Amino acid sequence: xxxxxxxxxxxxxxxxxxxxxxxxxxxxxxxxxxxxxxxxxxxxxxxxxxxxxxxxxxxxxxxxxxxxxxxxxxxxxxxxxxxxxxxxxxxxxxxxxxxxxxxxxxxxxxxxxxxxxxxxxxxxxxxxxxxxxxxxxxxxxxxxxxxxxxxxxxxxxxxxxxxxxx
Amino acid sequence: xxxxxxxxxxxxxxxxxxxxxxxxxxxxxxxxxxxxxxxxxxxxxxxxxxxxxxxxxxxxxxxxxxxxxxxxxxxxxxxxx
Numbered sequence: 001x002x003x004x005x006x007x008x009x010x011x012x013x014x015x016x017x018x019x020x021x022x023x024x025x026x027x028x029x030x031x032x033x034x035x036x037x038x039x040x041x042x043x044x045x046x047x048x049x050x051x052x053x054x055x056x057x058x059x060x061x062x063x064x065x066x067x068x069x070x071x072x073x074x075x076x077x078x079x080x081x082x083x084x085x086x087x088x089x090x091x092x093x094x095x096x097x098x099x100x101x102x103x104x105x106x107x108x109x110x111x112x113x114x115x116x117x118x119x120x121x122x123x124x125x126x127x128x129x130x131x132x133x134x135x136x137x138x139x140x141x142x143x144x145x146x147x148x149x150x151x152x153x154x155x156x157x158x159x160x161x162x163x164x165x166x
Numbered sequence: 167x168x169x170x171x172x173x174x175x176x177x178x179x180x181x182x183x184x185x186x187x188x189x190x191x192x193x194x195x196x197x198x199x200x201x202x203x204x205x206x207x208x209x210x211x212x213x214x215x216x217x218x219x220x221x222x223x224x225x226x227x228x229x230x231x232x233x234x235x236x237x238x239x240x241x242x243x244x245x246x247x
Contacts, residue, residue: 042188045181049174050213056175057217063224065217066232073216073236078185080212080247084205085189092195100186100197105204112246115211122207126200 043078050074084108102126177206216243 024033050073054065091104102123109119179202186197186205197205219239220231 038184039188042181042185045178046185049177049181052175053210053213054217057214057221061218061221063221063229063231065220066230068233069220069231069236072233073213073220076216076240077209077213080244081185081209082189084208085186086191088186088197088201088205089190089192089195093192098192098194098196100195100201102198102200102204105201105208108247109208115246118211119204119208123200123204126203130200 043074046078046081047071047074050077176210179203179206182206182209212243212247215246216240219243 047070051070054070054073058064087108088100088104091107092098092100095103106116106119106123109116179199182205183197183202187195216236216239217231219242220235223235223238224231
């Protein structure tokens with residue numbers, strides 16, 4: 001009968017933390033902890049903006065929101081974002097796209113006619129400001145190609161006058 | 167720090183983007199810039215609606231809004247969105 005060699009008992013205090021560190025590193029590498037941290041940061045960002053917007057209503061309507069009510073609105077908003085996100089993703093996928101567009105956002109706002117009107121209006125404002133940006137860029141690039149704007153022509157003329165005064 | 171008589175009256179574009187991407191099931195799903203801005207507007211409306219509705223739920227002469235008032239208006243708010 002051969003006796004099995006006695007295994008050294010794991011040294012408490014020395015080895016256990018080592019294992020913990022490895023496990024934590026693996027979890028972090030797996031992205032779990034990062035995900036939680038991101039969620040916390042996003043919740044904080046939402047809470048901050050909700051606080052700002054409630055402050056506006058406070059000043060406008062001369063009321064005060066309790067901290068709990070602001071926290072509740074913040075939590076509700078955060079959770080609603082999950083519903084919004086999943087809907088948006090499905091709308092985009094339904095249209096055979098991987099990028100969510102303003103059309104998808106408008107669909108989100110369909111349940112209340114006043115909300116839909118407001119969002120549609122905002123969407124049109126965005127579209128027209130985009131057109132303006134494009135116009136500006138087009139003018140800039142055509143100016144760079146040699147067509148001088150009236151301002152530049154004036155400057156050129158002034159330079160010539162100066163050289164005559166030598 | 168600059169005092170602007172309050173803080174930014176809305177959601178930041180990149181915060182909105184990250185908020186949405188947090189819950190997408192497909193890793194390839196993106197949100198275009200205009201949609202991000204529009205979602206920021208939508209969220210702003212959502213928060214303002216919640217805040218204002220809670221205020222209106224105050225039948226009494228109090229000027230403090232608490233979770234009680236919020237509970238009263240929550241069902242309709244969620245139905246509207």
